[in-house]
Amino acid sequence: MTEDLSRYDSIRAVLWRGDRLRLLDQRRLPFVEDYIDCTTPDDVATAIRDLVVRGAPAIGIAAAWGVVLAGQRGRDALADALPRLRAARPTAVNLMWALDRMQGAIADSPDVQALVREAQAIQDEDLAANRRMGALGATLLGERVGVMTHCNTGSLATAGYGTALGVIRAGVAAGRIERVYAGETRPWLQGARLTMWELVRDGIPATLVADSAAAHLMKTGAVQWVVVGADRIAANGDTANKIGTYQLAIAARHHGVKFMVVAPSSTVDMATPSGEAIEIELRDPGELLTYSGQRTVVDGAVAWNPVFDVTPAGLIDAIVTERGIIEHPDAARMRTLFT
Ligand code: MRU
Numbered sequence: 001m002t003e004d005l006s007r008y009d010s011i012r013a014v015l016w017r018g019d020r021l022r023l024l025d026q027r028r029l030p031f032v033e034d035y036i037d038c039t040t041p042d043d044v045a046t047a048i049r050d051l052v053v054r055g056a057p058a059i060g061i062a063a064a065w066g067v068v069l070a071g072q073r074g075r076d077a078l079a080d081a082l083p084r085l086r087a088a089r090p091t092a093v094n095l096m097w098a099l100d101r102m103q104g105a106i107a108d109s110p111d112v113q114a115l116v117r118e119a120q121a122i123q124d125e126d127l128a129a130n131r132r133m134g135a136l137g138a139t140l141l142g143e144r145v146g147v148m149t150h151c152n153t154g155s156l157a158t159a160g161y162g163t164a165l166g167v168i169r170a171g172v173a174a175g176r177i178e179r180v181y182a183g184e185t186r187p188w189l190q191g192a193r194l195t196m197w198e199l200v201r202d203g204i205p206a207t208l209v210a211d212s213a214a215a216h217l218m219k220t221g222a223v224q225w226v227v228v229g230a231d232r233i234a235a236n237g238d239t240a241n242k243i244g245t246y247q248l249a250i251a252a253r254h255h256g257v258k259f260m261v262v263a264p265s266s267t268v269d270m271a272t273p274s275g276e277a278i279e280i281e282l283r284d285p286g287e288l289l290t291y292s293g294q295r296t297v298v299d300g301a302v303a304w305n306p307v308f309d310v311t312p313a314g315l316i317d318a319i320v321t322e323r324g325i326i327e328h329p330d331a332a333r334m335r336t337l338f339t
Helices: 041-049 058-069 077-084 093-106 110-139 163-173 190-201 210-217 246-254 331-337
Strands: 012-018 021-024 035-038 145-149 175-184 207-210 227-228 232-235 239-242 260-264 308-311 320-321 324-327
Touching: 012 041, 012 058, 012 110, 021 041, 021 058, 035 041, 035 058, 041 058, 041 077, 058 077, 058 093, 058 110, 077 093, 077 227, 093 110, 110 163, 110 260, 110 324, 110 331, 145 163, 145 210, 163 175, 163 190, 163 227, 175 190, 175 210, 190 207, 190 331, 210 260, 227 246, 239 246, 246 260, 324 331
Parallel strands: 145 175, 145 227, 175 207, 227 260, 260 320
Antiparallel strands: 012 021, 021 035, 232 239, 239 308, 320 324
């Protein structure tokens, strides 16, 4: 596949600076490109919780660097930091996976440089996985297709290039995709604020739609694939991703639109048997009661704000990982790549 990676891969959201972790503040995009520096593991845990950095692989990478910051402060700081980082957000298993890897590195060597090497490896491997998944996933698309995506799964959510957005980048570079439709992703607007920013920067033909326009869009025939990322894939292929993904999968099946999940192996959790066992993060109802900081709902109203949902494996046509593609996933097919 001929692909100009430099054209489609210019954004970096997580930057290690030797004694600090620099994070692109995703709360302020697309209009303000501002970075915040984390100098303590608690700074990193707070940045993850407050969505300065978000997206499953990116929060795992940030947490790994948070462990390095703790290691620079000594053994007691490490013991303190690990549970705090682990508790920052519950659904994306990449966070726990990265912390388990860092704990393994701590057990192997007391040397801070060994922790630096492990965190850098986690970051580098994620970028390599994304490029591999991009190439693999693009082969499934067909020719001149319309693609719908949800939330933000791009460079901002990963070490770079992206998962679902990596497949979209590779598909556009190969001339397979005519147009990308991004759902705005209420209430935090990852699609409107972040995905549209990445797509427009890369010159990819992209149209924003309200989340509630998805089924109507599919009915027009403009979309052949829904391509999304994941926060946790259970052992039977059930997949947790941003709230709204499940209803996209239902609408896609109804309209004969294919549904692809793209995620690195760090998102696969074979210890969780099915989606039923995945903890769904509930965030502050205030995120729903306001828009851009302005209250939009009458005082006294209440809101329910789950920020992920689970798409059953039966609604997924393909799970793309850097280890390979699993079509029509179920527990047996998952075991062929993940034992
Ligand atoms: O709440 P967020 O913005 O962290 O949620 C992100 C998502 O749901 C993404 O789709 C998922 O993490 C995959 S990112 C490559």
